[in-house]
Amino acid sequence: MIVDMHVHTLVSSPCSVIDPVECIERAIELGLDGICITEHDTHEGAGVVKEIAAGFPEIVVFAGMEVMSREGHLLVYGYGKDIGGVPQAAEIVDMVSSNGGIVVPAHPWRQPFGWYSGVPGTPIEDTAFPKLFSVIEKYNGLQTIRQNARGKEYCDMMEISGIGGSDAHRLDCLGVAVTEFEDNPADERELAETIKSGRYEAKLTDRYFEMHEE
Template sequence: MKFDLHVHTTLSSCSQLTLEQVLDNAQAKGLDGVCITDHDTMAAVDLLKEGMQENGLCVLIAMEYATKGGDFLLFGPFEHLPLGLPAEIMLAAVKAAGGVAVAAHPLRPGRSIDTSLLEKGLCRIIEGVNGRNTPEANQEVRHWPERYQIGAVGGSDAHTLDELGKVPTQFTVPIQSRADLIRALREGLYKPMVWEEVRTASPQRQSG
């Protein structure tokens, strides 16, 4: 299954992409599922029935959580988390709740991940390819999975319809719920990134 794990809707002030546009266009872009990852909110859960839609698209709700130690995509059995937590405390809370965190755009200027979080094993997956990064920025983290013994996924970081589905992650098992996604991420049930095929990433922007 092809999932876009990093999609912002108009619930993020920086995004022009509506939830309706996501639902209506994701499959035409080759996606089987999308994760709505708005900034510091999971409010989209109140706007649709999460899970499998009538058209066969799987829509799951997550969030992008900002910390001084970097931004993280959070996938978990929760709808709310206290904002402003230090990265270590937030990551521990997500793990305790049964969730998974992915370090988003780990080398974005001004919002880079604190690599000590990877060294300590507090975050076990990075966004190895981000659709809003330059190819050079994506290339810089190419060897991080081997260096830190972690996983790597892709995400479009979509803020517009054109960006939706640009960098999907291919999962090797069916995903119909948050629980399915969390299990697949934990167990590494996604195909390794083919770095050479991601050379058309959009120029880096400041939002994401």
């Protein structure tokens, strides 16, 4: 099952111009089996897209969220409530993992808003990062080729899993980075379990490399 794990729509991300209906139609055209809507600090947009998607049996829409923590952006899966107020990453991890969800740091090497973006120059290994996260966003469609290579190196070095998502804010970016799951999660709870299992592979598509030619 191929899922774009990181998508913003105009419903609740003012930085995105993606219309929810077009988003679903394009995802189907691209051959994606699922998309996860991860608006900033709210599930609102995801709820709207899920309702629309009820008319499209070809695709599964999951509700996730991208939360602003003090240390950087975090993707949250399998946790139904909104998280605001820019808490510390450790607090978010506690809250989400004790409720069965999982927190995955978004675009850890992208500046700004990557991990410890407020402290440029601090190597990630010297922060709380390795303790907090057992899965990272290995490939992000808005990271450079170098930053995504760093994600792969980190996963290999730490022997942890990594997911992939486009972080699309424009329709042409949808699906440039994806996660190919061995399982077929049907809802947010199953998606979180699947992410924890490590039974998947993050992928960057040819379109990603066309967009990021150096």
